[in-house]
Amino acid sequence: MANYIVGLSGGIGSGKTTVSKLFEQHGVSVIDADIIARDVVVKGSEALTLIIEYFGENFLLPTGELDRTKLRTRIFSNSKDKLWLNNLLHPLIRKNIIQALEQAPSDYCLLVAPLLLENNLQHLVDRVLIVDVSEEIQIKRTLTRDKSSEVEIRAIINSQISRHSRQQAADDIINNNDTDLAKLEENVRLLHQKYLENSKIAE
Template sequence: MSNFIVGLSGGIGSGKTTVSDLFQRSGISVVDADIIARNVVKKGSDALTLIVNHFGQEYLTQESELDRAKLRTRIFSNESDKTWLNNLLHPLIRQQIIAALKQAPSEYCLLVAPLLLENQLEKLVDRVLIVDVNEATQIQRTLLRDSSNESEIQAIINSQISRKLRLQAADDIINNDNVSFDELAESVAKLHQKYLKMSQNVNK
């Protein structure tokens, strides 16, 4: 088990996946909160049954899986629905995150969570790493990646913690605005060495 955990976060479209992939290439275990969140509501799960009972059959796809886009649109426009869903899912997700962190074999491990700070998951980590870009970059990258429109992306940005508060909570920051892939990889490599030393001190 890794005794040293780095929480990696950043706003939508900041490049968290690219950064976590670079750490993974160095042999670091990555626990992805988004993947765990998807597994919690997978086809046939108890959580999915409860969601369908609450919201209705129309929130299932033809394959009997959760229609995530449709549900996301609904909860962004309805605070009570969002609260209900969070109260159901957050304890389940947190439980599985803790189990996965305990099983991570590398010298330190990475917890990747877009809502690390919003969901108070920073309490599970020793250090917070933020991937930072400006809002215009977030919108531009997400438009290229997703089928969302600009107003939906803006709503997601508004629902997340502000850039200012995110940076205030950071122990380390990677700037991913107007940098090349090689420059990004260099930033990750430096932090990797730093975290290895920190984890060795913890594990002594």
């Protein structure tokens, strides 16, 4: 496992992907929990078979892949279905995350997980980094990026841990309300140096 692990999280539309890519430019290994979550339900997987048995064939795209948008809409309006899905997927995702962390080659690595705190993944990391933005900016950026409606985006925000709770759990916070990329790059550079030093102490 990587010598030192930083958990990167933040609400929907906060800019986690942008921040993680800046860390990658410094040679940092990035493990993305969302990518792992997609991989466990790929076409032909046992998890996808179980999901379709439970939800029905109409949750498949014409390609035979999972209609993630449709499933997301369903589980946000049905707590019983959400619980069933979480009980199926979370153990698989956690197992694959741990395997990826064990194989990370850099001095320290980044675990990017939107639900880091909700799913208790912070226990896998040495430090928690939160990308923080206002709710107004979350909605604006997500509307620009996704096909989701504002009602759906607000439902996602409300289903996640509160902004205040994230801030309380953070060891480090990047304020990403600003659109100044140079400022963001400098914040990442400083944190990268700090994490490198921490990883050497942890050896």
